Each structure stands twice: as structure tokens, then as C-alpha cells.
Amino acid sequence: MDFKQQLDNYVNTINEYIDKCVIEKELPEKSLYSAMRYSLTAGGKRLRPVLSLAVCDMLGGNAQEVLPFACAVEMIHTYSLIHDDLPAMDNDDFRRGRPTNHKVYGEALAILAGDGLLNLAFETMLESIIKNGDSERKAKAAAVIAKASGANGMISGQVIDLESEGKQVDKDILNRMHRLKTGALIKAPVVSAAILCGACEDDIEKLDEFAENLGLAFQIKDDILDVEGSTEKLGKKVGSDAGNNKSTYVSLYGLEKSKEILSDVTHKAVRCLEKFGDKAAFLKSLAGYLLEREN
Numbered sequence: 001m002d003f004k005q006q007l008d009n010y011v012n013t014i015n016e017y018i019d020k021c022v023i024e025k026e027l028p029e030k031s032l033y034s035a036m037r038y039s040l041t042a043g044g045k046r047l048r049p050v051l052s053l054a055v056c057d058m059l060g061g062n063a064q065e066v067l068p069f070a071c072a073v074e075m076i077h078t079y080s081l082i083h084d085d086l087p088a089m090d091n092d093d094f095r096r097g098r099p100t101n102h103k104v105y106g107e108a109l110a111i112l113a114g115d116g117l118l119n120l121a122f123e124t125m126l127e128s129i130i131k132n133g134d135s136e137r138k139a140k141a142a143a144v145i146a147k148a149s150g151a152n153g154m155i156s157g158q159v160i161d162l163e164s165e166g167k168q169v170d171k172d173i174l175n176r177m178h179r180l181k182t183g184a185l186i187k188a189p190v191v192s193a194a195i196l197c198g199a200c201e202d203d204i205e206k207l208d209e210f211a212e213n214l215g216l217a218f219q220i221k222d223d224i225l226d227v228e229g230s231t232e233k234l235g236k237k238v239g240s241d242a243g244n245n246k247s248t249y250v251s252l253y254g255l256e257k258s259k260e261i262l263s264d265v266t267h268k269a270v271r272c273l274e275k276f277g278d279k280a281a282f283l284k285s286l287a288g289y290l291l292e293r294e295n
């Protein structure tokens with residue numbers, strides 16, 4: 001099967017599972033489920049859960065066991081985007097090609113929809129822990145995801161971002177911000193899937209290093225797309241508070257140097273997969289695909 005077909009298969013599996021997790025309920029609080037569903041099914045790239053399923057296949061694990069954790073990461077990612085788009089944060093009007101959650105449902109419900117998705121992620125993982133065996137591995141995987149999305153990970157990254165607004169921060173702060181804000185939630189699905197599949201310490205370490213570099217590459221590419229990306233991505237900046245007053249790879253290093261660093265970091269990520277031989281073909285292609293992405 002070629003790379004694109006395999007990617008579509010993973011995305012379909014993820015979308016089917018996610019669809020079942022957020023069925024709109026005929027309840028007085030129907031609007032909450034509608035708001036949660038609006039953003040969760042808006043068709044993001046599903047990069048994070050795809051990483052989990054690809055690691056699982058590479059290690060010969062059981063995809064059905066990994067799926068709840070993979071989709072939990074996507075729920076957390078979606079909550080973070082809803083909250084990031086709020087007027088108190090980036091104040092964005094568009095996300096995933098649609099009006100942002102608060103533009104459709106209002107600020108209060110958007111905050112609650114984000115909260116609902118964050119909790120649904122933990123409910124999904126805990127139900128899987130209760131239902132099946134191997135609960136220690138599963139609890140460890142859930143702990144990795146909890147740490148990456150909380151104050152030891154993404155939320156602190158967001159705080160650094162907020163507090164560095166209007167300033168040009170130095171390279172160390174910029175890297176720390178990226179590692180926490182974007183990198184942590186790219187590393188978590190890789191490492192948690194490896195734990196769920198019973199990988200040895202050595203393999204987990206290599207995959208951790210792979211994801212660290214992939215996360216950085218993803219963020220550098222995002223910074224580059226912000227200045228020369230698709231009209232959709234550039235259009236998102238119109239009417240938004242995000243953009244010029246932020247420190248990015250491009251504002252620190254310039255466009256050409258950022259592209260050079262992006263290529264180096266992507267190659268570094270791919271080299272971490274050497275020990276997995278041909279089984280790593282999909283993940284290697286995914287790194288190349290992200291390097292070329294346009295949104």
C-alpha cells in the first residue's frame with residue numbers, strides 16, 4: 001500500500017472512532033455536544049492520532065487498544081485550538097476552514113466545549129483502562145498524555161507564548177516555547193503508543209527523539225507557512241490578533257535560514273528511525289510529507 005492510501009486509512013479509522021465519541025444527544029444541553037462535535041469533526045489533519053497508529057503498526061501492536069488513546073490526544077488538541085482561538089487568546093475568526101467555535105456558539109459555550117473535550121479525552125482513556133487488561137501500561141500511557149497536555153507541557157508553552165507577545169525572545173526561550181506548546185502534544189501520541197505496544201526502553205528513547213525533532217520541524221514549518229503559506233492560512237490572520245507581534249523561527253532567523261533548519265531537523269527525525277528498518281517506511285514518508293505540507 002502506498003503512503004497516501006495508508007494515511008487515508010488511518011484518518012478514516014480515527015474519524016469513525018471520533019464520530020462515535022461525540023454523538024449529539026437529545027438533552028437540554030444538546031448545544032454543548034453540538035459545539036464539541038463542530039470542532040472535533042471539522043476535519044483537521046489528524047496528525048497526532050495518525051502518529052500513534054503508525055507507531056503501533058511499526059511495532060506490531062494492537063491498533064484497537066491504541067485507538068482510544070490516539071483519539072484522546074486529538075480531543076485534547078481540538079480543545080486547545082478552541083481555547084487558543086478565543087478573544088482572550090489569539091482572537092481568530094477561522095479554524096480548519098470554518099468560523100471558529102466561539103464565532104458560531106459564543107464565547108461561553110466555546111469555553112465549555114473545550115472543557116468538555118478535555119474531559120472526554122480522559123473519560124475515553126480511563127474507560128479503556130477499566131475495560132481491558134494491561135492496565136499498568138495503559139495507565140502509564142495516559143500519564144504521558146496528561147503530563148504533555150498540562151502545566152508540564154502544552155499549557156506552559158501557551159503561557160510562554162502569551163508572555164512573550166510583543167517581544168522578540170531569544171533562541172532558548174523560543175525553543176522551550178515550541179517544545180512545550182506544540183512539541184509536547186506531538187511527542188505524547190508517539191511515546192504513549194510505544195508504551196501501549198510494550199516497546200523496550202531503547203525503542204521508546206529513539207521514538208522520543210524522533211518525535212522531539214518532528215515536533216520542532218512541524219512548528220518551524222508552521223512559522224514558515226504563516227508568512228508564505230496557502231491563502232487559507234494567510235487569510236486566517238486577517239482580523240486576528242495573532243501574527244506580527246509574535247516571536248517565530250522566521251522572525252528570529254529569517255525565512256531562508258528557517259528553511260535550512262527545517263530540512264536539518266526533519267532529516268534528524270528520519271535518522272532516529274533507522275533502527276526500525278523497513279517497518280518505519282510510513283513514518284519516514286510522513287516526516288517528508290509534513291516538510292512539504294501547505295496547511
Ligand code: GRG
Pocket residue numbers: 043044045046047077079080081083084096154155158181182219222295
Ligand atoms: C489554549 C492551553 C491552550 C493551548 C493552545 C495548540 C496551541 C496551544 C495553540 C495553537 C496555536 C498554533 C497555531 C500553534 C502552531 C502549531 C499548531 C499546534 C498548529 C495546529 O495544529 P495542526 O496543524 O491543526 O495539526 P489541525 O487543524 O490540522 O489539527
